[in-house]
Amino acid sequence: MGGLRTEIIRDARAFMDLEPHWWQLWRQSISATPFQSPAWLIPWWQTFAPGDLAAIAVWNGDALAGLAPLYVERHDRGQRLLPIGISLSDYLDILCVPELEAKAGAAIADAVLSLKWSQWILPDLSADALSMCLELPNTEESRAMAHAACPVLLLDGDRTLARSVPARRRRQLRRAERAARRRGAVVVSRNESDPQMFLDRLVRLHGARWVGHGGGVLSDMAVEFHRRALPRLADSGLARCLTIQIGDAVVGAYYGFHHRNRAYAYLGGFDPAYADESPGAILIGHAIAGAANEGAREFDFLRGRESYKYGWGAKDRWTAQKVWTRSTPQ
Structure with a gap:
C-alpha cells in the first residue's frame, strides 16, 4: 500500500524495541497525548499484559508511520480486541504521521481485519482522535458520542x-x-x-x-x-x-x-x-x-x-x- 509495510507484533521484546521509533511518531502526531506515549504504554504492558499482544506497526522504510497498540482478550463469548492502556488511560487512540494519515490508517484497518476477534472496542476517544475516521468493511459499527466527561x-x-x-x-x-x-x-x-x-x-x-x-x-x-x-x-x-x-x-x-x-x-x-x-x-x-x-x-x-x-x-x-x-x- 503506497510503499508502506505492516507488521503485527506479538512478542513483548519486539514491542519494547519500538520505543525510539515510537517516540519519533508520537512527537509528529498532532492529536497525541501522554497516554499514547511509550513512556505510558510500554510500562502498562509490562505490568498488566492481560491478553495476547497484537500491536500493529506500519512502516515507511525505516520510519514508523503508524501504530495501533492492541491486544486480544479471550473470554466466554469470544475474543475482544482492546487498546493497550485501557482503564488507567484517559485518552486512547492510534498514532499516524500527518502526511500519511489516510494510508497508515487504512493499513491499520486492514491488519485489524486479519486478526481473530469478535469485537474491537475503542473507548475514551477524543473528538479529534484518528480512530474516529477508521472504517472496517463487513463489520457492524456502533458509536457512543457521550462516553465519558472530561471537564x-x-x-x-x-x-x-x-x-x-x-x-x-x-x-x-x-x-x-x-x-x-x-x-x-x-x-x-x-x-x-x-x-x-x-x-x-x-x-x-x-x-x-x-x-x-x-x-x-x-x-x-x-x-x-x-x-x-x-x-x-x-x-x-x-x-x-x-x-x-x-x-x-x-x-x-x-x-x-x-x-x-x-x-x-x-x-x-x-x-x-x-x-x-x-x-x-x-x-x-x-x-x-x-x-x-x-x-x-x-x-x-x-x-x-x-x-x-x-x-x-x-x-x-x-x-x-x-x-x-x-x-x-x-
Missing part, C-alpha cells in the same frame, strides 16, 4: 487566573493559603527529579484521603505500573509532580502531565488532618498557574464529573467510544 478549563493565555478561574474559587484559594500559613510555613515543590520518593508520598496521601470512603485508584498493580512509568515520563519532560509542605509535614501531592498546549491533572492526595487548609486545592491552583506560565491553553481535569472540577470553571468535554462487531472471528 476542561480554558486558560486562553491567562497567567494570573483572573480571567479563567471564577472569583469565588480564587477567594476560597486565598483563604486556604492564609489558613495554611497560620499552621506553618508553606512550601510547594516540584518533584520530578525523584519520582520514586514522590510516588511514596502520593501513595501515602492518596490512601489517607480515601481510607474508609472508597474511590481510591492506587491498587498494588497500579502502583507497580506508576513506578515503571513515572521515571520515563519525568525523563521525557511530560510529568508534573507537586507536593505541598506545611510546617514540617508533606500534606498533599499532585500528579499531572504537560504536553504542548495542554496540562492534565491525573491524580492527587492529601492528609485529611489538614482538610481545613485545603492542600489539594492549593496544589491545583499552583498546577493551573504553572501550566499557564508554560503556555498551556487548556487544563484538563480528565475523566470524572467530581464537583470540585466545576468549581474551578471547567466545562465538560466528552469522549467517544467506537465498537466494531463481527459475527464470527475471521
